[in-house]
Amino acid sequence: MAEDVTQPKLSPDEELAASITEAIGAANLVNVQKLPRIREGLVRGNLTSGEWKLLAELGPAVAAKEGASGL
Amino acid sequence: MKMPLQHLTIGAFRGATQPVDIAFEDRPVIMIFGENGTGKSTIVDAIDFVCNEHAGTLEGRQSTPVKDYLPALGSKATDLRVELKWATKTWKATLAGSKAKVTGSTPRPKAKILRRTQILEIVDAQPAKRYEAFSRFVAVPNVEKAEGALREADRLAREEYNAAAGSIDAARTELQKLYREAGEPKPDMKSWAKSKNDTDPQDLNNKLSHISNLIAQIGSTTNALTELNGAKDKAAAEALSVQGFTVDLQAAEEVSTEAKSDLIKLLETAEEYLFHHEQEQQCPVCEQPVKRDELLSRLAARKAAGAAVATAARQLENAQKQENRAQILVTNAEGRFLSAVAIVARGFQQSKLAYITAKNIPWKNFTQFTSDQPAANTSENLAAAEEVLTNCAGCLDLLNTDKGTVSSELENLRAIKMQYGAAQKHNGKAKQLESTCSRLSALLKIVENARKDYVDNALDSIRQRVDTLYSKLHPSENIGDIKLQLDPNRRGSLNVSSRFESQEDVPPQAYYSEAHLDTLGICIFIALAERDAANDTLLILDDVLTSADQDHIQRFIEMIHDEVKLPVLITTHYRPWRERYRYAKGPAGNVQLIELLSWTKAKGIRHTKTKLEIDELRDLLRKEPIDRQVVAAKSGVLLEAALREISILYRCKLPLDAEGKHTLGEYLNGLDAKLRKLMQSVATNPGASPGTGADCTTAIQPLMDALDSIAWIRNMVGAHFNLDGMSLSDSEVSQFATATCALLDALICRKCGELPRKNQGSFFTCGCKAQQLHPLTSPGAQSAQIGN
Numbered sequence: 001m002a003e004d005v006t007q008p009k010l011s012p013d014e015e016l017a018a019s020i021t022e023a024i025g026a027a028n029l030v031n032v033q034k035l036p037r038i039r040e041g042l043v044r045g046n047l048t049s050g051e052w053k054l055l056a057e058l059g060p061a062v063a064a065k066e067g068a069s070g071l
Numbered sequence: 072m073k074m075p076l077q078h079l080t081i082g083a084f085r086g087a088t089q090p091v092d093i094a095f096e097d098r099p100v101i102m103i104f105g106e107n108g109t110g111k112s113t114i115v116d117a118i119d120f121v122c123n124e125h126a127g128t129l130e131g132r133q134s135t136p137v138k139d140y141l142p143a144l145g146s147k148a149t150d151l152r153v154e155l156k157w158a159t160k161t162w163k164a165t166l167a168g169s170k171a172k173v174t175g176s177t178p179r180p181k182a183k184i185l186r187r188t189q190i191l192e193i194v195d196a197q198p199a200k201r202y203e204a205f206s207r208f209v210a211v212p213n214v215e216k217a218e219g220a221l222r223e224a225d226r227l228a229r230e231e232y233n234a235a236a237g238s239i240d241a242a243r244t245e246l247q248k249l250y251r252e253a254g255e256p257k258p259d260m261k262s263w264a265k266s267k268n269d270t271d272p273q274d275l276n277n278k279l280s281h282i283s284n285l286i287a288q289i290g291s292t293t294n295a296l297t298e299l300n301g302a303k304d305k306a307a308a309e310a311l312s313v314q315g316f317t318v319d320l321q322a323a324e325e326v327s328t329e330a331k332s333d334l335i336k337l338l339e340t341a342e343e344y345l346f347h348h349e350q351e352q353q354c355p356v357c358e359q360p361v362k363r364d365e366l367l368s369r370l371a372a373r374k375a376a377g378a379a380v381a382t383a384a385r386q387l388e389n390a391q392k393q394e395n396r397a398q399i400l401v402t403n404a405e406g407r408f409l410s411a412v413a414i415v416a417r418g419f420q421q422s423k424l425a426y427i428t429a430k431n432i433p434w435k436n437f438t439q440f441t442s443d444q445p446a447a448n449t450s451e452n453l454a455a456a457e458e459v460l461t462n463c464a465g466c467l468d469l470l471n472t473d474k475g476t477v478s479s480e481l482e483n484l485r486a487i488k489m490q491y492g493a494a495q496k497h498n499g500k501a502k503q504l505e506s507t508c509s510r511l512s513a514l515l516k517i518v519e520n521a522r523k524d525y526v527d528n529a530l531d532s533i534r535q536r537v538d539t540l541y542s543k544l545h546p547s548e549n550i551g552d553i554k555l556q557l558d559p560n561r562r563g564s565l566n567v568s569s570r571f572e573s574q575e576d577v578p579p580q581a582y583y584s585e586a587h588l589d590t591l592g593i594c595i596f597i598a599l600a601e602r603d604a605a606n607d608t609l610l611i612l613d614d615v616l617t618s619a620d621q622d623h624i625q626r627f628i629e630m631i632h633d634e635v636k637l638p639v640l641i642t643t644h645y646r647p648w649r650e651r652y653r654y655a656k657g658p659a660g661n662v663q664l665i666e667l668l669s670w671t672k673a674k675g676i677r678h679t680k681t682k683l684e685i686d687e688l689r690d691l692l693r694k695e696p697i698d699r700q701v702v703a704a705k706s707g708v709l710l711e712a713a714l715r716e717i718s719i720l721y722r723c724k725l726p727l728d729a730e731g732k733h734t735l736g737e738y739l740n741g742l743d744a745k746l747r748k749l750m751q752s753v754a755t756n757p758g759a760s761p762g763t764g765a766d767c768t769t770a771i772q773p774l775m776d777a778l779d780s781i782a783w784i785r786n787m788v789g790a791h792f793n794l795d796g797m798s799l800s801d802s803e804v805s806q807f808a809t810a811t812c813a814l815l816d817a818l819i820c821r822k823c824g825e826l827p828r829k830n831q832g833s834f835f836t837c838g839c840k841a842q843q844l845h846p847l848t849s850p851g852a853q854s855a856q857i858g859n
Contacts, residue, residue, distance in 0.1 A: 009603075012207070012208060012209060012210060012211045012525070012529070013211050013212070013213040013214050015525070016211050016214050016521060016522060016525045017213075017214060019521055019525065020214070020517060020518055020521045020522075023517045023521055024514060024517055027513060027517060029510050029513055029514055029517075030510070030514075041217050042213065042214050042217045042518075043213055043214075044213055045212065045213030045214070045215075045216030045217050046216075046217070047217040047220055047221070048220050049220045049221070049223040049224035049227060050224070051220075052220055052221045052224035052225075052511065052514065053224045053227070053228055053507065053511070055510075055514075056224070056228070056507045056508075056510035056511045056514065057503070057507050059506070059510060
């Protein structure tokens with residue numbers, strides 16, 4: 001007989017947050033180290049306008065910046 | 072697909088006045104058939120009670136409080152219990168107050184229940200109410216909240232950027248004005264402003280300081296000269312006063328014997344001496360004895376006689392003192408004037424100002440002022456000093472004009488530097504904000520598009536599923552093309568539209584029949600349940616189909632077995648639905664058929680296993696002696712049902728009847744010899760390799776031919792009172808039943824219990840595809856068979 005092996009389904013917020021975070025990461029708009037916080041903020045709805053602004057101000061990681069040698 | 076539900080025990084719950092115990096088999100579909108009032112809803116409510124802690128159909132009804140009416144008639148609330156065995160685990164539920172109290176491990180068994188009363192609610196509900204049913208799949212409130220904050224950040228950053236850009240514009244406007252005032256020097260304003268900004272204002276400050284100093288020095292020197300002249304005038308006045316008092320004294324002396332001022336002084340000195348020496352008895356000058364008191368009286372009398380002289384003498388003395396002081400002041404003022412002139416002279420001599428140099432002041436004539444040594448206080452130097460001052464003061468107008476010009480230049484330079492600096496500062500800020508705005512805008516676009524796509528995809532996925540299910544039920548009926556759309560003007564509002572004939576996007580409630588709306592509601596419910604649930608979630612359809620024609624029932628069965636991805640428990644009072652399984656028109660092998668018997672308070676809910684018709688016939692054959700009439704009748708009915716299906720599949724030629732009814736003989740004759748010769752039933756073994764002989768092929772012709780010769784037994788024994796029938800032996804009747812079973816065994820799939828009816832291109836198969844029926848078309852048919 002069937003065993004109860006159901007994996008907990010992701011909520012729509014969680015599913016969407018994952019895909020948004022992936023898209024933001026691919027677009028190289030913010031520091032990759034901040035992606036987990038973005039995901040959490042999307043899931044919980046607690047990302048403030050100040051945080052978004054700071055993320056945008058900081059931009060992507062230094063190594064990924066235009067003109068940076070990456071060395 | 073596994074059936075997670077294994078066992079259900081119900082005690083003192085709704086219609087279960089007696090304990091009910093139902094064991095479920097591991098089949099994907101359970102059908103509980105029962106006429107109205109036999110306890111179908113009690114069973115569903117009991118599952119709902121354990122799985123969802125709902126009071127089933129009593130949930131939310133104020134007129135029938137749960138605590139009063141959930142317990143069975145004549146039972147106490149404390150007697151109520153439901154026990155569910157599900158995937159090897161057991162959960163027990165009792166009633167605590169008006170709530171279910173469930174014990175057992177987590178997670179709880181999952182059951183999604185659709186009741187007849189809910190079907191129309193799904194389709195016919197207000198868009199906002201309907202959205203609630205969909206919201207758990209499409210609502211993303213937290214992402215929307217974060218998106219709102221992102222939108223706000225984007226707006227604020229843009230405002231900041233606009234403010235910075237405004238400041239830049241204001242600074243540029245000011246610079247433009249200053250540039251025009253400056254005569255618009257080449258090459259352009261930007262270069263000019265940068266050059267001005269780079270200019271060190273120290274030179275101008277030094278020049279201004281120099282000019283200011285010269286002006287101040289002229290002022291100081293002029294003041295010093297004024298003071299000197301004042302002192303001189305005062306001294307002259309004092310000298311005149313001395314002369315006046317001298318004349319006064321001489322006049323007083325002439326009119327008095329005691330008028331000699333020096334004598335008066337002597338008398339005064341003697342008087343003072345005597346005053347301080349009270350014991351003195353002789354004159355300290357002539358050493359002659361004196362009478363002190365008489366002498367003092369005499370001295371007073373003599374002094375009085377020369378009082379005018381004394382006064383005149385004192386006035387003269389004071390005037391002389393004043394004159395001396397005035398002379399000292401003159402001398403001091405002369406010194407200050409000379410010093411001031413020396414400072415002015417050095418300042419002007421060293422000045423590089425063109426208009427001062429152009430004056431050609433003869434400094435060689437005034438070396439006493441330009442050297443390091445102070446000029447002596449002589450009348451020549453004083454005269455020279457006045458000459459120097461006159462020369463320098465002659466430049467005062469030019470100095471004042473120049474001072475104004477330099478001050479203005481400095482002011483302009485400060486303004487340019489300030490505006491240029493502001494423009495630079497805001498420019499830097501604007502560039503940073505531009506970058507921030509660009510990122511925020513890109514982030515917002517990503518979040519916004521992802522959210523819209525997610526919601527659209529979720530709705531589209533549900534819509535596609537609904538459409539797939541619905542088109543399975545209603546193929547070629549010019550209905551369907553279901554669309555689910557969020558109302559763009561109302562938050563949390565979902566519209567359903569569909570096609571009706573040639574009309575697209577019409578509300579189904581407007582045109583669809585009640586039966587079509589019912590099936591649409593069922594399809595939406597199934598689509599949502601599948602999306603929401605895991606594979607072992609039980610889908611329960613509680614008496615959802617009330618009436619339908621044979622085609623729709625057949626499609627509904629096919630949808631349940633072929634399309635639905637969840638194990639299903641069906642309750643129904645609709646007998647034709649059940650009968651299709653019993654007569655092998657549905658995959659009876661995949662269904663557990665349970666029949667509820669009539670309910671009474673004393674007996675409660677009773678159930679029995681529903682047998683397939685062929686199984687019943689076999690049971691009848693096993694009994695001794697056989698019930699001849701029943702065996703013959705059941706064989707005939709079973710044979711008619713099977714032959715009817717085959718006749719439809721091959722479009723056999725049958726006599727036309729006004730009511731569409733045919734006899735057993737007509738069915739047998741309809742299957743002509745050519746077709747019979749080609750007909751083969753193949754029971755495949757999916758696990759075996761092709762050509763290994765694992766498939767079991769049965770020729771149908773011998774089986775049919777055998778029935779041709781004995782089918783009349785049905786009418787003779789099983790249908791009418793017939794004396795000739797009585798002469799037939801039991802073995803002849805049994806032979807007819809056995810031949811019927813042999814044909815049905817050859818045709819019906821042993822795995823799923825269904826007759827092959829699905830067109831597979833070159834043959835028919837049953838639902839599970841384990842059984843094949845060849846050929847696909849009858850040799851006598853004019854066109855290709857379509858089948859079901």
